[in-house]
Amino acid sequence: MKQLLSESELHGGVDRVAAEISSKYGNNPITVVAIMTGSLIMLADLIRRLNMPVRVSLIRASSYRGGTTSGQLTIKEDMMLDVSDRDVLVVDDIFDTGKTLQAVVGCVQAMNPRTVATCVLLHKEGRQLVDMKPDFAAFQIPDEFVVGYGLDYQDLYRNLPFLAVLEESDIAAVHH
Ligand code: 5GP
Ligand code: MG
Numbered sequence: 133m134k135q136l137l138s139e140s141e142l143h144g145g146v147d148r149v150a151a152e153i154s155s156k157y158g159n160n161p162i163t164v165v166a167i168m169t170g171s172l173i174m175l176a177d178l179i180r181r182l183n184m185p186v187r188v189s190l191i192r193a194s195s196y197r198g199g200t201t202s203g204q205l206t207i208k209e210d211m212m213l214d215v216s217d218r219d220v221l222v223v224d225d226i227f228d229t230g231k232t233l234q235a236v237v238g239c240v241q242a243m244n245p246r247t248v249a250t251c252v253l254l255h256k257e258g259r260q261l262v263d264m265k266p267d268f269a270a271f272q273i274p275d276e277f278v279v280g281y282g283l284d285y286q287d288l289y290r291n292l293p294f295l296a297v298l299e300e301s302d303i304a305a306v307h308h
Contacts, residue, residue, distance in 0.1 A: 145270030150181030170225030230262035
């Protein structure tokens, strides 16, 4: 596994987006809607760097059904707070084709929030298939499959404190 971003580089990136988010919202309360499960670590680090009143809501989206290729997208809203008339910040781990973020934003829009903005840890270059792009992104990364800091391969590697590029030998090493 090849390290792409170290733990301290990741923390520096989260510091940067937290500062941008703080300057956008000031002391206005926000509701962070985190897309589970990949954004879990980013969420925990990000909200501790925000000083306005923050509510945390979870939404589930899954597109990778046990591999590195995209499958059918499923969104589950059973862990959502009421966001009507709220300023919402949707947080995800990575913006790849953009389909997940676009679908989740559409879903949140239907709940009548006051505003919706988007924030991702990683923006994969040259993969976008949608018109939107995230309002906040901590890092641009090349088109490679990455794991760690919340991102998984077959539900593993989320606990790595750094971000790594998954290599062929790592894929072969995953047993069930
Ligand atoms: P999109 O819908 O933008 O194509 O993909 C976004 C979702 O796909 C992310 O929330 C993430 O779960 C998954 N994904 C995309 N690229 C990667 C990657 O390089 N590594 C991992 N682990 N997941 C990815
Ligand atoms: Mg995800």
